[in-house]
Amino acid sequence: MATPIQEAGASTSFGFDPSAWLSALVAIGGGYALASGRKLWLGVQDCPADELTSVMAQIIGKPDRIEALRGTIERRQGGETD
Template identity: 65%
Template sequence: MATQLTQAAARSAPTFDPAAWLHALVSIGGGYALASDKRLWLVVADCPADELTDVMAQVVGHPDRQDAVRVTIERRQNGEIA
């Protein structure tokens, strides 16, 4: 029974799409850069605070999601994805 509940919870959990997240950041006026040491820089000076809060809430405290964003940017820089 516990296995069934765990599997159902896993299926219903929302997935994180790093490309969609980057698009959401840019669509509210933000930007991003990946430094040579793989440090992620987010440009948010011109973003409306209420919209920025919603976007940032998806990655703050989620190192796995932050890593997924880094990987997506790297793949774009390498021409692997558009």
């Protein structure tokens, strides 16, 4: 199942590393995509619930972190490296 995340925000919260977060999601079996309109999709169907909970807790209700994830994915799609 993919879950759309649509919040927008300003700057990244102190101590949050969007590249590390994306890596953590992939490490537990998840995936991500940035669709048209900058809609962030997170694939989480194959993630163990206990591991997914700790990963998602870092971004739920934190629009600045969601925006940081979007920016990181955009840079990756543009060929930039982290």
